[in-house]
Amino acid sequence: MSSNSVIGVLAIQGDFDAHARALRRVGANAIEIRRADDLSAIDGLILPGGESTTMLKFIEEEGFAGPLTDFAHADKPIFGTCAGAILLAREVYNPSQASLGLIDIAVERNAYGRQVDSFIAAVEESFDGRALEAVFIRAPKIKEFGGNVEVLARLNGTPVLVRERSIVCSTFHPELTADDRVHRLFVEMVRASSEGKVKPAERELATKTLRHEGTPSR
Template identity: 40%
Template sequence: MIGLLDLQGGVVEHLDHLDRLGIAARRVKKAADLDGLSGLIIPGGESTCLGRLLRITGLDRTIVARHHAGLKLWGTCAGAILLAQRVVGGEPCLALLDVAIQRNAFGSQMDSFNTLAMVPAVASTPIPLTYIRAPKISDLGAGVRSLLAVDDYHAAVEDDVILATVFHPELTPSLAFHRYFAHKCGILTADGDEAGWHPEDWTRYAPLPH
């Protein structure tokens, strides 16, 4: 089972992608929700807000402890910032991945963009990438491998137990990165339906109105 940190940010979009791969998933709001998980996705959102909520709930310490006990982690965008050991102009949060990262490296929300890239370790065909106020990863430490290097930065990196992406795979039809992380966690996946995906599919996971 894979967990989704559910404190702030893009949770339901990841749930939709995991569901299409036939992967059991759980929202993580407290320490007990981490029990029995093989992996945890830390989603995009606002890194300062997420970091503060992690500290308030004590989940920062619990996630670090569970990670050292074997829990695999994947941070997307803000999640990647929270995982980094070095944050340019800021303080690290979980500090588990030996990289340096720069927040909002592409500009404002208005500078968000979509592109395509080949990531041979992840898929044999081009993968769509969505950047929203994205960071840039640089200065990879020992044991950290680049999965996608673009110009002067790394867009996707990993070590043996952590995956980090500066973009949002959950906002595209592609299941490639979710499948890749599941396999990293030792979880088998279904083929998944990318052609039938619609951006509004995730709405079935949204809270019902009161």
């Protein structure tokens, strides 16, 4: 990791401390982000889990939406986990809510059930071909995704880790396990971006064409 590269973690809710620790374990410089002005000091950003409606309200009230969009359009990497993935999605439903629309996916909120229905699963289809332990807490489900979206991991056929250009989303919480491979992958993306290189995902498992009009299929 370049010593000049810094990854920020939005520190308003969720396990931002756990994300910062995971980043540091893989050699990254991690700082907490609480103001839109802080984005100018970082090369990559993590939007952690939490309550997506609360996070969205904060982003709107604190003027984060525009700077976040500019950050993404500058091809600076952003990684959204669980609620963070909901915020980044093109479309959110059940119930519907506003989102930043920075990655071409449609997600269903709380698709696996309530907090008591949270679970840990071994994701067999992952970007490096090895099983990945994944913690799902009131997790969303990726129901549809665009043709430019790379699927980096699946659980029972459903995408749980995806990437489109510089945006990565996971429906699980990689920060809650000792397996740092997902954070390491993101750190490598930030390094490549900082060096002016385009680094393709480790392995594309599948893609499909998404029609952009109409209601997502259930």
